[in-house]
Amino acid sequence: MAVIGAGPGGLTCARILQRHGVAVTVYDRESGPDARDQGGTLDLHEDNGQIALREAGLLEEFFRISRPEGQEMRQLDPAGTLLFHHTPDEGERFKPEIDRGDLRALLLDSLEPGTVRWGHTLWSVEGPDKGPRQVRFDDGTSIEADLVIGADGAWSKVRRAISPALPAYTGVSFLEAWFHDVETRHPEIAALVGQGGAAAADGERGLFAQRNSGDHIRVYVIQRVPADWIAANGLTGSDTEAIRAHLLEQYRDWSPALRRLISDNDGPYVDRPINALPVPHTWDHNPTVTLLGDAAHLMPPLGVGVNLALLDACELALAVVNSRTVEEAVRAYEMTMLPRSTEMQRLLEHGAEELLSTELPDFAGASGNP
Template sequence: MNHTPASRIAIIGAGPGGLTCARILQQHGITATIHDRDAGPDVRNQGGTLDLHADNGQIALREAGLLDEFFQLARPEGQEMRQMDPAGTILFHHVPEEGERFKPEIDRGQLRALLLNSLKPGTVRWGHTLQTISGPSEGPRQLHFTDGTTTEADLVIGADGAWSKVRRALSPAVPQYSGVSFLEAWFDDVDSRHPDIADLVGQGGAAAADGDRGLFAQRNSGDHIRVYVIQRVPADWIAASGLSPEDTDGIRALLLERYGHWSPRMRKLIADNDGLYVDRPIFALPVPHTWEHNPTMTLLGDAAHLMPPLGVGVNLAMLDACELALAIAQHGTVLDAIHAYEKTLLPRSTEMARLLDCAAEELLSTELPDFANH
């Protein structure tokens, strides 16, 4: 099967990985269609900030022809990092040097908009929630969507995240709860409304832990800060406490009790938030996660290697997308392209997943990380 313009490539998921893959394919004259379950690009908040590393995420952006535009949007000052104790004493402080661009921060929404705006009109088909995939393994594949529509594809790329529908057609693996849960809190207009928190967090990230619980605060653009309350709890801890996610006052009271020995200044990070908390239990795929080679389907990003959120997820997704797109452009058949891509993808993702296996627990440790290698 040639990767001629007539070959139909369907990418499931319009996250950074899927968008990067489509962009690089288009840079090489290859058409792909992205199907995404969202009704449109602005129907939900895309989440907080992330850092794009020079040795993976930035490589993909360079191949996509978007690196200069990225640096115009990115916040190099966001590379500042503070490690504190529960009293708020700074134990480690990294301030980026002038011109340091190894891993500048960018809001997820800004990155997604950068990628979306680089694509040809009509590349993304919104409101297309994949239900099932049918057809022979050698193709063509039929994609069945929940709105009753179907389409055919010669190659299906699963870029549809943690609970990937494409993965189900390749692998029986299911994400497992890590035992650690994040609870997200938002702070708006921080310099004027929350000056103590703005001063505590600085321009980048600030973390603290006591062995059983932790906090990670991160400045976003637009004078916002997001704080992640990190606990070793059951996945249903809110309901088990007799609360609901909408019960902000009840959750706040419970957190203030659990963090009662932390300093008043640090407790502001969990109690002075604007609006609801957002429950984010951390799931990961079993390690290693591999699948039998399939000539018409493959995976990238969290669909392929869901890991704890320790700064590698989007970077690896975009590197996967870059390598897959280049493999399609450089090989004579889709079959050869998938073989070449997975030959690199699977060992790399297995190695990284083993390094990060159970690493969510490290976020609760009182031992300082080896920042030179993290």
């Protein structure tokens, strides 16, 4: 079996398959596990992501390296007034945080040596629907597989074999900013954010700051803007000072404490327009190709993406283990995954707009931590 994409979903699928003695190889376009920054921190939920890690035999190790204190959440208004503060109870494990890089390392280390083949950029998936499939890479090499699993993210090339759908811009964009050695270099920001996350919004724009491990904080400047807003304002992505000046003007009425999340970052900003797949995204059953995670159901980033990817991976792997044929496994998996993802896609269809909402989190009224 061939898994395309060495993200959390693809690696979890491979790990569970290997635990049950199923041969699998993961192919990834990156040159190696440290080829790029893996992104911010994730909260893995007890009712989906943690289920997959338990099946992978990695749950206790996850608890050992995760950050339960990262479940802290603060909501402020643009004036900097604290509106809501959730702090996790002692021993709370519903959704501990873990850096993306740490989760990936945990999964990679659990696989048999040589499972992941780096430097393999997918070109196409060919061959008859009944298989075997020819998986071709852009270096001219190819392999044969009885099942191709697309775990290759938002712009999945595996998806082309079964669906014409492409992600579309939601109208909301993130601009990511990094802060390093925060307790020493940025103590005011460290105090503002706490051990988890802090958010503020005014209906048109927002800020979300998130504590990462290693004394780092990532901030996401959230705006309702055209996808090409940087160029449309006569700027370039590398012109950090000019982008900063533009943002400070946009957030001119916000408190000085919150504006530091824009003005004091270390290094350049990273443009991250928010895209999503059509709602619902489904496809006709194919006996030798299927998708999981963002390749199947890319949604706005509201805390469900990686959890659904891990649950997809777990259910697909177990379907393969417990079915008589690959076709039977794919059908069983998709009968559960597609309705679930469709329901969640519809729920979050306009979720990008919620990132700008001034309403308090749903759990505010139920918390004992005002």
